[in-house]
Amino acid sequence: MSVIITGFETHDVRFPTSLTGDGTDAMNTDCDYSSAYVTLFTSSDLVGHGMTFTIGRGNDIVCSAIKEVAARLKGKEVEELFSSMGKTWDYLCADPQLRWIGPEKGVIHIALGAVNNALWDMFARSRKKPLWKLVVDFTPEELVNATAFRYITDAITKEEALALLKEKAASKVGRESHVREVGYPAYVTSAGWLGYSDEKVARLTKEAVAAGFNHFKMKVGASRDSDLKRGKIIRSIIDDPQWLPAGHKPRDPNGPDLVGKNAGPTGSVLMIDANQVWDVPEAIEYVKSLEEIKPWFIEEPTAPDDILGHAAIRKALKPYRIGVATGEHAHNRILFKQLFQAEAIDVCQIDSCRLAGVSEVLSVLLMAAKFGVPVCPHAGGVGLCEYVIHLSLIDYISISGSMERNVLEFVDHLHEHFINPCSINGNGRYNVPSSPNEGYSIEMHKKSIERFEWPHGSYWVNEHAAEKAKCLSEH
Numbered sequence: 001m002s003v004i005i006t007g008f009e010t011h012d013v014r015f016p017t018s019l020t021g022d023g024t025d026a027m028n029t030d031c032d033y034s035s036a037y038v039t040l041f042t043s044s045d046l047v048g049h050g051m052t053f054t055i056g057r058g059n060d061i062v063c064s065a066i067k068e069v070a071a072r073l074k075g076k077e078v079e080e081l082f083s084s085m086g087k088t089w090d091y092l093c094a095d096p097q098l099r100w101i102g103p104e105k106g107v108i109h110i111a112l113g114a115v116n117n118a119l120w121d122m123f124a125r126s127r128k129k130p131l132w133k134l135v136v137d138f139t140p141e142e143l144v145n146a147t148a149f150r151y152i153t154d155a156i157t158k159e160e161a162l163a164l165l166k167e168k169a170a171s172k173v174g175r176e177s178h179v180r181e182v183g184y185p186a187y188v189t190s191a192g193w194l195g196y197s198d199e200k201v202a203r204l205t206k207e208a209v210a211a212g213f214n215h216f217k218m219k220v221g222a223s224r225d226s227d228l229k230r231g232k233i234i235r236s237i238i239d240d241p242q243w244l245p246a247g248h249k250p251r252d253p254n255g256p257d258l259v260g261k262n263a264g265p266t267g268s269v270l271m272i273d274a275n276q277v278w279d280v281p282e283a284i285e286y287v288k289s290l291e292e293i294k295p296w297f298i299e300e301p302t303a304p305d306d307i308l309g310h311a312a313i314r315k316a317l318k319p320y321r322i323g324v325a326t327g328e329h330a331h332n333r334i335l336f337k338q339l340f341q342a343e344a345i346d347v348c349q350i351d352s353c354r355l356a357g358v359s360e361v362l363s364v365l366l367m368a369a370k371f372g373v374p375v376c377p378h379a380g381g382v383g384l385c386e387y388v389i390h391l392s393l394i395d396y397i398s399i400s401g402s403m404e405r406n407v408l409e410f411v412d413h414l415h416e417h418f419i420n421p422c423s424i425n426g427n428g429r430y431n432v433p434s435s436p437n438e439g440y441s442i443e444m445h446k447k448s449i450e451r452f453e454w455p456h457g458s459y460w461v462n463e464h465a466a467e468k469a470k471c472l473s474e475h
């Protein structure tokens with residue numbers, strides 16, 4: 001009997017992260033990490049969960065947009081949707097009235113991200129596989145069929161994508177067993193938020209080194225002196241072998257996985273992230289002045305849509321051996337296409353739900369592989385780490401075939417709200433999600449949704465005012 005999508009529900013879930021300064025950077029202050037969450041229901045017990053991430057106010061607007069997009073799936077037969085997820089993606093994008101309030105950008109596009117991810121979650125659950133495994137088991141033809149391909153064929157054709165995937169197909173099995181064994185390389189951002197004191201930065205950096213990490217990211221852009229000071233604190237710890245965990249030897253800074261990353265004597269790498277605060281000339285001058293702390297790259301130096309600006313910054317910083325990374329606010333595959341075509345970035349930082357779900361992410365992964373740019377997804381927030389490990393596994397096993405130069409962002413916030421939280425092994429690498437019932441790993445505990453739903457969840461009604469008063473009196 002065919003299974004039909006019968007309805008959906010959305011939840012505006014907000015966590016009070018602004019109270020602790022978690023997630024504070026030069027642009028995004030006062031963040032309450034939030035999830036615009038959707039569950040799709042069917043005529044059977046099959047369901048699909050998805051979400052997109054926001055930082056608070058406006059999360060209700062995204063939920064309204066999700067309702068508009070999800071309504072397009074009501075009455076559809078799931079196997080027909082799954083049979084060509086690329087076509088399904090085009091259909092979800094194609095409502096002429098909703099398209100007008102994009103197209104393919106802004107609220108309507110991240111809403112599509114939540115819905116498309118929910119559909120992929122349902123697809124994976126229906127096959128009893130975690131999402132990454134569903135996709136890596138696709139034939140090259142099936143993967144291309146699941147990809148959003150419109151508007152990118154000047155950068156990569158379906159035939160080129162097929163050739164690329166076929167070339168990697170023979171060695172997929174070996175990569176899958178290797179990554180299951182060692183995990184996927186990760187880096188930490190938790191130590192370097194702007195809202196933290198020097199002591200907290202030093203403590204968290206030592207903890208991160210002890211946990212096995214060797215790539216670290218710091219937020220910059222609010223004050224050059226403070227950035228240099230915090231950068232030197234972090235460098236003094238990550239470059240000192242005494243903080244390495246027992247049994248960990250320093251890594252060769254000129255080894256193949258680290259070459260070109262400005263690694264220090266223990267093989268530790270520092271990245272910096274400005275969250276879009278500068279104009280182009282200001283970005284160049286400011287980052288040059290941080291040369292001493294030897295960053296691998298500057299992330300989001302300027303406006304996220306400014307392709308030629310990123311290219312100019314990259315060119316100007318090359319003599320200083322500092323690269324350019326961006327992508328967490330790159331709103332669709334066309335923008336990524338132009339970043340690749342203009343040679344504007346050294347590192348591609350896709351976001352799992354700013355791009356409109358897995359189908360559009362696949363198109364960016366394919367282009368990045370063709371242009372030879374490593375993909376180091378954006379994560380953190382809430383739910384993003386749960387999502388992106390799946391995407392990096394797809395990239396490594398089926399598409400790029402390489403992970404040793406890649407690192408996947410990890411922030412240790414809010415994982416406890418998920419039924420299948422991501423996890424990190426003792427070598428600072430993501431474990432591979434392996435439950436047959438976890439889909440895209442994004443299902444939230446019902447009690448978390450009930451407690452943190454805005455504005456009537458029990459936390460917001462009963463606990464927030466007292467907690468806020470306590471924080472204010474402590475600072």
Ligand SMILES: [Mg+2]
Pocket residue numbers: 273275299300328378
């Ligand atoms: Mg960032």
